[in-house]
Amino acid sequence: MDSPTPVVVLASTDPTVRETAIATALLDRPDLVVVVHDLTGDPGPGPETDPADSAVTLTRRVLDWAGAREQTEVALEHACAGCALREDAVPAIAALLADGASAVLLALPLGAEILPATRQLAHETEPGSRLFGARLAHTVAALDPGTIRADLVDDGDVVAHLVTADLVVLAGHDDAGRDLVDALRSPTSALVADLCEPWLALALAGEHDLEDAEERCDPVTSGPGHGFRHVDEADGVRIAASGVWQVELTSERPFHPERLLALAADLAPEATTSRGVFWLPNRPDTACGWEATGGGVLIGVAGPWEESEPQTRLVVVGHGDAGLAPWRSIRRAFLRALATTRETAEPAAWLGRPDPLARFLGDPADLYRTSPPAA
Incomplete structure (x- = not known):
């Protein structure tokens, strides 16, 4: 029986970095076939838009060592990477498998996240599905360490790529950027510090673990990133030689809703990136x-605690002048935002009180609903 054909998923937020990664992959593996997706345009007024009138264009390029095999443009209703994957990438990869391709690289649209793509692809590799006979190899995030500090301010997708990628490949050298990558990427990920090194062989030899990727993104099960190459510890904070730092703030107590809302900006100043979980x-x-990231905060319901003990935990990564100890003000804000033991002694006292976070987290009863509430 022939061995399954490896499929590598490549994500990036920089067009030059992505194209360089594709070129180096083709140099390393001449029998590789690359499917590249790009989405451009305006999705129009809504889901009822006629695809014939859609202003969203999917451009698919299929490349190999000899050059471009084909370039096709398809009108889509939505500027949605998931729709592009389902409607175009999967059939294109299936055709390559039927044609005998020995290895495939799928380059996602710029900014598209890895996990939604691998969820769909994993389903399609099951027996009887369109990509049966393929296997998901390691996922890859290609990033420029020289721009990552600015990218973190402008583009939260960078964090999603670092958290979910099995392999992170860097285009260029920058000590602070490298340390930021190490602080944010998954502890189980691998790193290639130079895009011109033969990274594709590592990706093809690996196997993507979807369950592990899901856990990396789950705020309940995720934790600190990979960690720095060279680190000092001071004041309970890990500090790299470049000035990048990381601190983990934890408590068994919940956040106080009103104080959390008031102190959110102090917990997430501009030169920091943080991820975590909390309860109320x-x-x-x-x-x-x-x-x-970049001074903006996103909160949402991750689900029930189930068998996990409720906890409040933030992992904060910062860059800049570590000598100013910016983590101290963040730590103070964290402690002030926690509810006191006295405030949580009577749970019934919270029933019926106005909830300032309801506009972000929804109705608490939604966690238990299995059908829409009655009108």
Whole structure:
């Protein structure tokens, strides 16, 4: 029986880095076939838009060692990487498998996240599905360490790529950028510090573990990143020689809803990126996720705690002048935002109180609904 054909998923936010990664992959493996997706345009007024009138264009390029095999443009209703994958990439890869391709690289649209793509692809590799006979190899994030500090401010997709990628490949050399990557990428990921090195062989030899990738993104099960190459510890903070630092703030107590809202900006200043989980005294069964980068904060319901003990945990990564100890003000804000033991002593006292976070987290009862509430 022939061995399964490896499929590598490549993600990036920089067009030059992505094209360089594709070129080096083709140099390393002349029998590789690359499928590249790009999405451009305006999705129009809504889901009822006629595809014939759609302003969203999917451009698919199929490349090999000899050059471009084909370039096709397809009108889509939505500027959605998931739709592009389902409607175009999967059939294109299936055709390559039928044609005897020995290895495939799928380059996602710029900024597209890895995990939604691998969820779909994993389903399609099951027996009887369109990509049966293929296997998901390691996923790859190609990034420029020289721009990552600015990218973190402008583009939260960078964090998603670092968290979910099995292999991170760097285009260029920058000590602070490299340390930021190490602080944010998964502890189980591998890193290639030079895009011109033969990274493709590592990716093809690996196997993507979808369950592990899901856990990396789950705020309940995720934790600190990979860690620095050379690190000092001071004041409970890990500090790299470049000035990049990381601190983990934890407590068994919940955040106080009003104080969390008031102190959110102090918990997430501009030169930091943070991820974590928290709970609230007025919704004790709900695990709430926290992501912040570039001074913006995103919170949402991650689901029930189930067998996990409720906890409040933020992992904060910062860059800049570590000598100013910016983590101290963040730590103070964290402690102030926590509910006191006295405030949580009577859970019933929180029932019926106004919830300032409801506009972000929804109705606590939604966690238990299995059908839409009655009108």
